[in-house]
Amino acid sequence: MEKSTQGAANDAQVIAPFRSHAHDHGQCVVEAIAAAESRCEKDGSSFTPLRRQVLELVWSSHEPVGAYELLEKLRRSRRKAAPPTVYRALDFLMEHGLIHRIESLNAYVGCGDPERRHGGQFLICRDCQSVAELDDSAIDKAVARRADALGFDVQQQTVEIIGQCANCVSRGRNDR
Amino acid sequence: MEKSTQGAANDAQVIAPFRSHAHDHGQCVVEAIAAAESRCEKDGSSFTPLRRQVLELVWSSHEPVGAYELLEKLRRSRRKAAPPTVYRALDFLMEHGLIHRIESLNAYVGCGDPERRHGGQFLICRDCQSVAELDDSAIDKAVARRADALGFDVQQQTVEIIGQCANCVSRGRNDR
DNA sequence: CAAAATATGATATATTATAACATTCGGAGT
DNA sequence: ACTCCGAATGTTATAATATATCATATTTTG
Ligand SMILES: [Zn+2]
Ligand SMILES: [Zn+2]
Ligand SMILES: [Zn+2]
Ligand SMILES: [Zn+2]
Numbered sequence: 001m002e003k004s005t006q007g008a009a010n011d012a013q014v015i016a017p018f019r020s021h022a023h024d025h026g027q028c029v030v031e032a033i034a035a036a037e038s039r040c041e042k043d044g045s046s047f048t049p050l051r052r053q054v055l056e057l058v059w060s061s062h063e064p065v066g067a068y069e070l071l072e073k074l075r076r077s078r079r080k081a082a083p084p085t086v087y088r089a090l091d092f093l094m095e096h097g098l099i100h101r102i103e104s105l106n107a108y109v110g111c112g113d114p115e116r117r118h119g120g121q122f123l124i125c126r127d128c129q130s131v132a133e134l135d136d137s138a139i140d141k142a143v144a145r146r147a148d149a150l151g152f153d154v155q156q157q158t159v160e161i162i163g164q165c166a167n168c169v170s171r172g173r174n175d176r
Numbered sequence: 177m178e179k180s181t182q183g184a185a186n187d188a189q190v191i192a193p194f195r196s197h198a199h200d201h202g203q204c205v206v207e208a209i210a211a212a213e214s215r216c217e218k219d220g221s222s223f224t225p226l227r228r229q230v231l232e233l234v235w236s237s238h239e240p241v242g243a244y245e246l247l248e249k250l251r252r253s254r255r256k257a258a259p260p261t262v263y264r265a266l267d268f269l270m271e272h273g274l275i276h277r278i279e280s281l282n283a284y285v286g287c288g289d290p291e292r293r294h295g296g297q298f299l300i301c302r303d304c305q306s307v308a309e310l311d312d313s314a315i316d317k318a319v320a321r322r323a324d325a326l327g328f329d330v331q332q333q334t335v336e337i338i339g340q341c342a343n344c345v346s347r348g349r350n351d352r
Numbered sequence: 353c354a355a356a357a358t359a360t361g362a363t364a365t366a367t368t369a370t371a372a373c374a375t376t377c378g379g380a381g382t
Numbered sequence: 383a384c385t386c387c388g389a390a391t392g393t394t395a396t397a398a399t400a401t402a403t404c405a406t407a408t409t410t411t412g
Binding site for chain 2: 399
């Protein structure tokens with residue numbers, strides 16, 4: 001288990017931090033699948049083998065994965081898979097809050113906390129492509145205040161911050 | 177000239193508000209083109225007829241426009257236009273801060289203030305598709321604080337808030 | 353003017369996503 | 383067990399968005 005430098009109240013707003021290269025990722029996958037089963041059971045929706053498999057593929061790392069990359073991997077074990085196979089599974093997973101779409105990358109990433117209702121806030125590292133998921137109430141509030149002032153009714157938020165993660169900053173990487 | 181309900185210091189953070197149906201949009205276009213000329217002159221880059229024309233097409237409304245929609249319009253007067261024609265112009269306009277790309281819509285919208293350096297913050301109305309551009313320092317600060325706490329170096333931000341604008345809320349529209 | 357850089361034209365193709373219809377499969381009700 | 387129904391997946395085709403590459407034209411520079 002990795003330990004953050006933030007306090008607990010603060011940590012709750014970091015749904016999924018940047019992870020070290022060495023972390024036990026198998027555990028991430030196990031937890032994600034368990035959360036998905038629980039979520040689908042509550043929703044009364046069926047978490048089929050196909051959907052489970054696509055979710056596992058999305059969770060193959062903490063980097064966003066494109067639909068056609070998923071398709072390629074999926075085909076290794078399910079030769080009949082076609083684009084609609086993947087997109088339908090992705091749609092299902094998104095509807096049930098199990099994954100998020102990263103708009104600026106046309107790619108998908110596992111949700112770190114499907115139990116909690118939240119909009120999408122992401123820090124995305126240009127160099128290592130990994131993603132941290134936030135649910136930062138200060139960002140939410142700032143957005144809500146401005147929206148209120150303009151009479152705008154917020155229904156969905158997309159916050160995607162591109163930059164360099166701490167690992168990559170310290171290594172002085174400058175890949176792109 | 178439309179008057180806002182916000183104070184001046186606050187207004188500076190709303191780069192482009194939602195506009196009434198009846199506003200003088202010709203004036204918006206004139207100002208945008210003038211700002212673009214000024215910007216390109218400062219940058220020592222050439223604001224060619226093609227680029228000007230594409231910018232005018234982007235500014236044909238306050239709604240984001242897709243590249244192929246621009247291409248179609250462009251072809252009316254420039255029959256040789258092809259996808260690269262439009263995409264190259266869009267790239268140029270983005271590099272010089274004259275337009276922004278709305279990632280969640282794969283579409284482009286004119287920038288309300290090319291003189292000022294700013295990341296992209298947008299309120300997007302689901303119903304009437306119009307867009308307001310923000311440069312809200314509270315949002316910026318909230319993002320910066322969280323990023324700092326995680327050692328993340330912010331290079332670019334994408335904030336796209338979907339919802340209903342005040343006009344559409346008051347009309348009780350529920351198109352989609 | 354010649355060379356080099358910039359801008360646009362032209363053709364082809366890559367990447368991402370959806371439409372439409374067919375088939376399979378598992379339960380609900382008979 | 384049989385039939386119907388609806389959900390899930392299979393299958394084929396195509397739409398929508400974006401880029402690669404090379405050719406040509408135009409402008410800038412020495
Ligand atoms: Zn992990
Ligand atoms: Zn990184
Ligand atoms: Zn206008
Ligand atoms: Zn509206």
